[in-house]
Amino acid sequence: MTADKKTLLAMYRTMVTVRQFETMAGEYFAAGQIPGFIHLSIGQEGSSVGVCSCLRPDDYVATTHRGHGHMIAKGADLKRMVAELFGKATGYCKGKGGSMHIADFSIGILGANGVVAGGLPLICGAGLSIKLRKTDQVAVVFFGDGASNRGPVHEAMNMASIWDLPIIFVVENNQWASTTPQSYACALGDLCQRAGAYNMPGVSVDGNDVLAVRQAMLEAVARARKGEGPTMLENKTYRVRGHFEGDPQKYRDQAEVLTWQEKNDPVARFAQVLVKDQLLTQKKSKAIWDAVNTELDAAVQFAKESPFPKPEEALEGLYANA
Amino acid sequence: MTADKKTLLAMYRTMVTVRQFETMAGEYFAAGQIPGFIHLSIGQEGSSVGVCSCLRPDDYVATTHRGHGHMIAKGADLKRMVAELFGKATGYCKGKGGSMHIADFSIGILGANGVVAGGLPLICGAGLSIKLRKTDQVAVVFFGDGASNRGPVHEAMNMASIWDLPIIFVVENNQWASTTPQSYACALGDLCQRAGAYNMPGVSVDGNDVLAVRQAMLEAVARARKGEGPTMLENKTYRVRGHFEGDPQKYRDQAEVLTWQEKNDPVARFAQVLVKDQLLTQKKSKAIWDAVNTELDAAVQFAKESPFPKPEEALEGLYANA
Amino acid sequence: MSDRIMSASAALAEGLHEEMSRDPSIFILGEDLTAHAGIFGQFKGLPEAFPGRIIDTPISESCIAGCGVGAALTGMRPIVDFHFSDFVTCGMDELCNQAAKIRYMFGGQVKLPLVVWCPDGAGLRAAAQHSQSLEAWFVHTPGLKVVVPSEAADVKGLMKAAIRDDDPVMFFQHKRLFRREGHVPADPEFIIPLGRAAVKREGKDVSLLTYGSGFFLCLDAAQELGKEGIEAEVVDLRTLKPLDMDTVAASIRKTHRAVIVHEACLTGGFGAELAARIQAELFDELDAPVLRVAAKDVPIPFSPPMEDFVLPKPADVVGAVKAVCYR
Amino acid sequence: MSDRIMSASAALAEGLHEEMSRDPSIFILGEDLTAHAGIFGQFKGLPEAFPGRIIDTPISESCIAGCGVGAALTGMRPIVDFHFSDFVTCGMDELCNQAAKIRYMFGGQVKLPLVVWCPDGAGLRAAAQHSQSLEAWFVHTPGLKVVVPSEAADVKGLMKAAIRDDDPVMFFQHKRLFRREGHVPADPEFIIPLGRAAVKREGKDVSLLTYGSGFFLCLDAAQELGKEGIEAEVVDLRTLKPLDMDTVAASIRKTHRAVIVHEACLTGGFGAELAARIQAELFDELDAPVLRVAAKDVPIPFSPPMEDFVLPKPADVVGAVKAVCYR
Numbered sequence A, B: 001m002t003a004d005k006k007t008l009l010a011m012y013r014t015m016v017t018v019r020q021f022e023t024m025a026g027e028y029f030a031a032g033q034i035p036g037f038i039h040l041s042i043g044q045e046g047s048s049v050g051v052c053s054c055l056r057p058d059d060y061v062a063t064t065h066r067g068h069g070h071m072i073a074k075g076a077d078l079k080r081m082v083a084e085l086f087g088k089a090t091g092y093c094k095g096k097g098g099s100m101h102i103a104d105f106s107i108g109i110l111g112a113n114g115v116v117a118g119g120l121p122l123i124c125g126a127g128l129s130i131k132l133r134k135t136d137q138v139a140v141v142f143f144g145d146g147a148s149n150r151g152p153v154h155e156a157m158n159m160a161s162i163w164d165l166p167i168i169f170v171v172e173n174n175q176w177a178s179t180t181p182q183s184y185a186c187a188l189g190d191l192c193q194r195a196g197a198y199n200m201p202g203v204s205v206d207g208n209d210v211l212a213v214r215q216a217m218l219e220a221v222a223r224a225r226k227g228e229g230p231t232m233l234e235n236k237t238y239r240v241r242g243h244f245e246g247d248p249q250k251y252r253d254q255a256e257v258l259t260w261q262e263k264n265d266p267v268a269r270f271a272q273v274l275v276k277d278q279l280l281t282q283k284k285s286k287a288i289w290d291a292v293n294t295e296l297d298a299a300v301q302f303a304k305e306s307p308f309p310k311p312e313e314a315l316e317g318l319y320a321n322a
Numbered sequence C, D: 001m002s003d004r005i006m007s008a009s010a011a012l013a014e015g016l017h018e019e020m021s022r023d024p025s026i027f028i029l030g031e032d033l034t035a036h037a038g039i040f041g042q043f044k045g046l047p048e049a050f051p052g053r054i055i056d057t058p059i060s061e062s063c064i065a066g067c068g069v070g071a072a073l074t075g076m077r078p079i080v081d082f083h084f085s086d087f088v089t090c091g092m093d094e095l096c097n098q099a100a101k102i103r104y105m106f107g108g109q110v111k112l113p114l115v116v117w118c119p120d121g122a123g124l125r126a127a128a129q130h131s132q133s134l135e136a137w138f139v140h141t142p143g144l145k146v147v148v149p150s151e152a153a154d155v156k157g158l159m160k161a162a163i164r165d166d167d168p169v170m171f172f173q174h175k176r177l178f179r180r181e182g183h184v185p186a187d188p189e190f191i192i193p194l195g196r197a198a199v200k201r202e203g204k205d206v207s208l209l210t211y212g213s214g215f216f217l218c219l220d221a222a223q224e225l226g227k228e229g230i231e232a233e234v235v236d237l238r239t240l241k242p243l244d245m246d247t248v249a250a251s252i253r254k255t256h257r258a259v260i261v262h263e264a265c266l267t268g269g270f271g272a273e274l275a276a277r278i279q280a281e282l283f284d285e286l287d288a289p290v291l292r293v294a295a296k297d298v299p300i301p302f303s304p305p306m307e308d309f310v311l312p313k314p315a316d317v318v319g320a321v322k323a324v325c326y327r
C-alpha cells in the first residue's frame, strides 16, 4: 500500500466527488442550465486522483478542456466551480471562463485550456520558474492521447529534458480524441515510448487503478523534487462519456463503452480494494457517497442562488495595469 | 559499391560542384556582391549528394536556409542559382527570393525555407499528394539538428508514419544550430532515436561518407517507393563555416573546425575511395575540378551580366489569379 | 433553374459535392471529418460520396496547414478544415509565412490552390478560445485572399469560386449561421466571383457596409430604421480581399454616409481598413464620419449576459446610423 | 543628469541591465543569446553580468513563448526574445490565445508580466521571411499591449516601462535601427510610460503620425517640406496600444491635416485603425482626408531595387503631405 488509511479514504472520497460532480454537470447541462459545451471525465478518476494525491498545494497543475476532475483532485472549491459552469458572478472566473477555462492560482492550478496541448509550453515555464526560484515544487501537466500529437508537446518535453525541469507529463490515454481513435492518430501502442525521444523516463500504467497511478506518480514526483528531471506518465484509461455532452458518438460501439463502464470502473475497482483490505465497508462507503452528494447539492444550490455577472463586467479585468 | 563507375564519378563531380559553388558564394558575399545573408554547406556535401544521388527528377525535395548543396545535387541550374544570389532578374525567383528562397519546381525542388523546419509540414503534403495520385514518387525533406526540436517536426513525422507516406526525413546533424551545440539543445546522442517515437525506422550514418549516406538512402527510397512508409535518416556531419558568412563564431574553438576540415572532408574522403578503387586518378580529378570551375565561372559571368529586376517588378507575381 | 431553400451548411456541402465531382484533385483534410461529416455536420454526405478524399488527421494544425500547402504545390487542390478559426494560431506560420509567400518568393513559379475553411464567430457560449473572428490578421497578410460569406447562396457560390481560384483563400464561415436558411440557385455553375460585393438592400440615406454575421445585424437594423423613415442600403462585401471598392464607392456616392459592421473586435478590425480607404478615396462625398460597429475590445467572455453585451447588436447599428444621419 | 549619446542597441542593453539589477525575477529567454549577447549583440554585457538569467533555448518558439507565459504566472518577470519578429507565427497560439487571454478568461485572478521582444523590419535584404512588421496583428488582439520605439531613448524608457508593466507587452524594435545613435538620459529612473506619444517636431501645417522606423522617414520628410515652407508636426506614437489619442487629437486640432506613416504593409496595417479613429473622432477638424504611407502590399522581395521600391520613403511622405496640403 502506497498510503495510510486516512490518505486512501480521502482519495476514495475525492474519486467519488469527481464522479458525482461530473454526473451532476451532465445532468444540468442536459437540463439546459449550463451554457456552452462541457467535457466530462467520468471513468478517468483514477488518473486525476492518483496523480494529484501525490501533490502539495504549492505544486502546479495545468489541465485541459476535460479538467474538472484534475481541479477537484488538486483541491478546488466545488461551489466556485459549479458557479463558473453556470456562468455566475461567484464562479472562479466571475463567469468569464466557463467549464473550459477554470483556474485557481491560489492552489497552483494554472488553468484548464481550450487549446489542446496548450498546457505544455506553459508548464515548462512553471518548471523553469521553479528552477530559477530554487524551490522544491513540481509542475504537472495533463494532456490527452490526441494532444500528444501536437507540436508543442515535442518542444515542451525536449526543453524539460535538457534542463531537467521538475515536470511530470501526464498523458491520459483514454483511447479517443473526439471522434478519432488513438490507434489511428499514432502508430505507437504505448504513448510512454515518446519519452525515449527525449531521453526521459516514461511509464505506462493502468489508469483505472488509482494505486498504480499513485505509485508511478510518487516516483516521478520524488525524481522531480530531487532535481533529477521530468518524467512522462501514461495513464491508460477510457472516455466513458461522449467527447462533449450531446456527442452522437456514431464513431464507436456502445458495447465497448459498456464493457469499460461495467468491468473497469476506477471508482468501483478502488472500492473493492479498500473493502478487501478492510479499510472500507458498504456502510462507510454509502456514508461517503451521501456526504459527497450533500456537499455537491450545497454547491449547486450556491450556484443557482448566485447572480449572473452584470453585462458591463465584461469590460473588467483585461489588463492588470489599465 | 552501391553504384557503377559513371554514377560514382558523377557524384564526385557534383560534390566538387557544391564545394566550389559554396566557396564562390562565400567570396562574392565577402566582396559585397551578394546582398543579405547566406548560409554555406561546405563540409556537408556527403549528405546533399549522397541523398540526392538516389532520387529521380520527379521526386520532391524540400530544403532549408542552408540549401545550395541540396539544390545542386537535385540538378538545379547553376546560372539561375548564382543569378538569384546576386539578386538578378534572371535568377530562379527573378530576384525575389535570394539565397534562402530558391526553388525549381520543374525538377521537384519545392524550395529552400527561411523558417527552420518549415519544410516538414509541407513535405507531408507532398507525400500525401503522391499517395492520393498513386504515383511511385518519393519526397525528401532536409532539416538540421536545431530544426529537429521544433514542433512541426513532431507533427509531420507522426502524420507521415500513420499514413505510410513515401517520405525520407533527412536530418543533417552538423553539431551546431547557429551558436547552439546540438548536445545542449537535445538530450539524445543519435537523433535517429526520434524515429522510434513514430514507430518509424531510423538510421544514423557518417554523413561525410557519401557512400554510406547513399546506401542508407537507397534502402529508405526503396521502402518509400514500395509504399512501406517513411524513414528517418540522420547524417552526422559538421558545419565547417560559420552559421552565416560573417559569423564571429565566438562559441567554438577553431581547432574543432580544423580537425573536421583536415581529417574528415567528405570530398577528399570520396576522392581517396575512388582513387583506391582505381576509378579516379589525380589527373582525372584535376580535370573534374577544372571543368567545375569553368562551369561556375560561366554561371558567375552570367549573373554579373544579368540585369537587376526593375523596381516595379516587385508588384508582380503575388497572385496567380489577380 | 429555380431556387431552393437550404441551410448555409447544406449549401456548403452541395458546393463541395459539385466541385469534388467535377475535379478529382480536390480533397478535404482536417480533424474529425468522417465520423460526423465534420464536427458541425458541415460536410454531410461527402464522406460517403468521396471515400478517401475526406481525410481525418491527428490533432496537428501546423502539419494540417502544411499538408495543404505541400499538396497544393504538387498538383492537388486541397481544402483544409481548421476545426475552429481560433486555432489558426497553431498553423500561423504555414498560412502566413509559407502559403501566403511561396508563390511570390519563388518568382511566380507555382500556383498554390488552397482553401482554408475556418468556422468562426461567437454566440455559442464557447468563451475566449472558441469564438474569435480573426479575418483581419489575414487581410494584413499579402498573398492570402479572404472570404467571409453571410447567406447560404454566398457560402455555396463563394466556396466554388475559392476552390477554383489558384491562390490560397481563407474562408471564414460563422458557426452560428450554419443552420440559417436561404435561397440557393440550383444551377451547378452558380458561382460568385471573388472580389464582388452585393447590394442586398437598396437605400438612399446611409450605407451599411458589412460581411458575415454582421450582414444579418444590418438587415434587422435596416428594418428598424425603415420604420423611422431612414432608408439604409446594405452592402454585403462577401470578399474582404480582393475588396470590391467600386460597389462600396457607388453606394456612398448615393448615400454620403456609411457605417461599417462586423463581429470581430473593433480595434484593428477590417472596419478600420475600410473606413480609412473610404475617407481617403471619398472624402468629399462624406456628409458624416464613417462609424464602425463591432465587438468590444475584450476576449469573448463565457457567461451569456457578458457575451451578449460584448457582441454588436442591431440596436448598435441603429444608434450609429442615427449618429451619422442626424448631423 | 546629462544625456549620453548611444545606439538603440546600447540603450536597450542599459535599460535591461538596470532593471535586471533591480529585480531578480527578471530573466531573458530565447535562441542564441549567450554566445554573442543576442544575434544582434543587443544584450551586450548581460550574459556576463547576469549568469543563468540569460537563457539559451532550443529552436522551439511555441515553447519559448509558453515558457514566458508559465514563468510570468508563477512569480517571474520573463522577457522572451523572438529572434526575428517573423517567427511570432510559430508562437502565435501562446501569444494570442494564452498570454493575451489568461488574465481575462480566469476572471482577473493573475497578472502576466511578460515582455516579448521582437526585432522586426526590412531593409537588410533578408527577404520575405525575415523582414516583416507585424504589430497590427497584436493591436487586434485584446489583452496584449504593443510598443514600437524609434529613438534610442525611447527604446530604453519604453523597455523599462514594459518590464515593470504587469501585462504582456509586444515590443517591436527595428533591426536596421540598432546602430542608430541618440541622446539617452542618464537617470536610471528615466522611464517612458506606456501610452504616451511624443511630439518630436512642432509644426502647424500637417501632422505626421508615425512610430518605429517611420519616425525617421517623417523627420527627413519634414526637413524637405520645411524648405518649401510647409511646417510638419511629427508625432511619434511610441505605444500603439494603449494609444495616446489625446496627443494625436491635439496635433490635428492644430494642423487639421494628417498623414500616417509606418513600414508595415498598407492594407490592414495600424494606419488603418488610426485613420479610422481620426476621421470618426475629429471629422470636423479635418481639412483633408487622412492619408497613409506604408509598404506596398507584397511580401518583402530580396533584390535591392525591388525591396527599396516596396518600402516607404521620405519622398512618399512628402508626396502625401502635398496631397493633403494643396486642397
Ligand SMILES: Cc1ncc(C[n+]2csc(CCOP(=O)(O)OP(=O)(O)O)c2C)c(N)n1
Binding pocket: A039, A065, A066, A114, A115, A116, A143, A144, A145, A146, A147, A148, A174, A176, A177, A178, A239, A243, C031, C059, C061, C083, C087, C090
Ligand atoms: C489546437 C486544438 N485543436 C483542436 C481542438 C478541438 N478539440 C478539442 S478536444 C479535442 C480532442 C482532444 O483529444 P485528447 O487530447 O485525447 O483529449 P480527450 O478529449 O480525450 O480528453 C479536439 C480535437 C482544440 N481544442 N485545440
Ligand SMILES: Cc1ncc(C[n+]2csc(CCOP(=O)(O)OP(=O)(O)O)c2C)c(N)n1
Binding pocket: B039, B065, B066, B114, B115, B116, B143, B144, B145, B146, B147, B148, B174, B176, B177, B178, B239, B243, D031, D059, D061, D083, D087, D090
Ligand atoms: C522558426 C525559426 N526559428 C529561428 C530561426 C533562426 N535560425 C535560422 S537558422 C538557425 C539554426 C538552424 O540550425 P539547424 O537546424 O541545425 O540547421 P543548420 O544551420 O545547422 O544547417 C536559426 C536558429 C529561423 N530561421 N526559423
Ligand SMILES: [Mg+2]
Binding pocket: A144, A145, A146, A172, A173, A174, A175, A176, A177, A178, A239
Ligand atoms: Mg483522448
Ligand SMILES: [Mg+2]
Binding pocket: B144, B145, B146, B172, B173, B174, B175, B176, B177, B178, B239
Ligand atoms: Mg545544425
